[in-house]
Amino acid sequence: MTRPVNPAVPPPADLPVDPPVNPAVTPSVAPLVAFAMQPPLLPELFPLDLRRRLSLVGRVRERVIDVFDGPLDAEILITGWGCPRIDADVLATAPRLRAVVHAAGSVKGHLTAAVFDRGIAVSSAAQANAVPVAEFTLAMLVLAAKQAFARARAYSAGGWSGDALPGVATPGERGGLRGATVGVIGASRVGRLVIGGLRSHGARVLLSDPYVPAEEAARLGARAVPLDELCRSAELVTVHAPELPETRGLLDGRRLALLRDGAVVVNTARGALIDTDALVRQCSGGRISAVLDVTDPEPLPPGHPLLGLPNVLVTPHISGARGRELRRLGEFAVGEVERLARGRPLRGAIRVADLNRIA
Template sequence: MPERPQALFAMTAQNVPHLFPPDLLARLRACLDIDPALVVQDFTGPRVRAALARTEVLVTGWGCPRLDPAVLDAAPGLRAVLHAAGSVKGFTTPGVWERGIVVSSAAAANALPVAEYALAVILLAGKDVFASRDRLRARRAAHPYGEIVPGLGNFGRRVGVVGASRVGRRLIELLRPYDLTVTLADPYVDAPEAARLGVALLPLDELLRTADIVTLHAPETAGTRHLIGARELALMPSGAVLVNTARGALVDHRALTGELRTGRLSAVLDVTDPEPLPADSPLYDLPNAFLTPHLAGSQGNELARLGRTVVEEAERLAAGEELRHAVDHTALNRAA
């Protein structure tokens, strides 16, 4: 039997049992020589340095320290990083790629719950559920049950997806069974690819003008900061809903607050800028702003899906097979 590669956990310690419940941990340890009692949150210290010196595989997650040149020098045998979360931009450095270290990410697995959240919000927004709940709460028994409300419903509702990211593409798949008209804005997607996705490709301004619900799935880059500002919000039709499950910085919150105060638009925000918002932010109290605390991504039992992705990658690595979720570092400048 071949010797198992030496591995080390590098992440927030309390997440390990959620990512790797007993059955998954057993599979991971069957293919990697890894100690679940040693979870690194700081690469300094003699015990950690000694572990790094023999580490071939890092199993990382949220809270992984930065892999700077000093850490890489301390781990001369490191050949793979298996990340049990989404983006690797926060902890990888140029040296990782220069040394030919393969990096795998569970971003595809993390995309599913975000897409599911966005789907649920889109369908609920089409029924005006958020405002209807508040009206019911205010009117109580006086609320007219069974009243037909013009403009409500999801038949033919126009949904604009901004960004054909993993989440954006997964959401497009989830939207297919519904009687919705779906459009896409993404500068990296051409018409043939949009046709393969089954959506109409539009410039961002045209998407904003024609969508009842706009859902953001673009990465945060220098070019996408405040992608949705005062000008873009003004393009959206009255009654439209903006959904953001991507990154808070995609939206100019000052401009959004001003637009929401007019009552013309609504917003569902799972991410904000800053995060969390200051306690005195008007977005907490505006009736047409629905906030959730960055929970669209993997939560609770969904973390095990991320762990399973890493375990499967570790099994491929141990078998000498190509990793299925290897990160293309040349595309990181336009990825989340």
């Protein structure tokens, strides 16, 4: 995914070319580090103090790469949103490249199998990016449990908090997360953080994930159930599975029809995991509600039914790291470069076998 950046923010000009390295790390072993991303992102992800940290363990190239148009002599490439795709042709110009550290979430959009075939180490800051997504999700679940979005619209039209919402189903137990049954689809990095947050709110958590056995789910604080049972039982359903061929349309018309009257679906994962047309049909009648930070297509065209329904909130893919949150991704990436320079294992290592079941 390409993240839009503020065009008014110029590329940084305060980083010297090949700054001096830590005297304890001689130039002969200090790795050459380069950045590949949208240039205006660099000061957001890597403020000057973080770039100085990098200079203590490596020689940092000043120029941010946004097009691979020549030889690449870097040993470690730090990538971000907008990084050009790294394929066999690019690798042919980068004989010294030994690691790619992604200061964002998914690596699937910019790395090909050729990177793994050559034995290049790959790391992602997905765990760091999972934190703001989980925080956003929990906030939406708290508000959705109180029907805050539909009630706010009703209020603006002359309604009041104690009034029933015309055309929107409201089970009698609605009133907050404590004691509510929440279904989590996918024990991803975000999903696991959300489960922990739900438990702290006193919710009962159901988990559907084919890779997580019942014992592991219990350790996380959830009860493992098949997806159909989760849909039948949960008052709120939150989606955290990766987009794979087998997960596209995971919540289709049949499964959405299994949801209880008044159920709320929250999606901060990928829009394609929910059948959009089926969701429109279910929400249009007011039987269920939805909070969508991702949609299929994305963005939705003007006038799309989901944008006008009183029981649906659509936000423009804002749950991931933004603004001050971006520094967390930079800190994670710098830590990974420090581990590489010192021969330590990567915290965010991605293996080729992981690609079939991660976002």
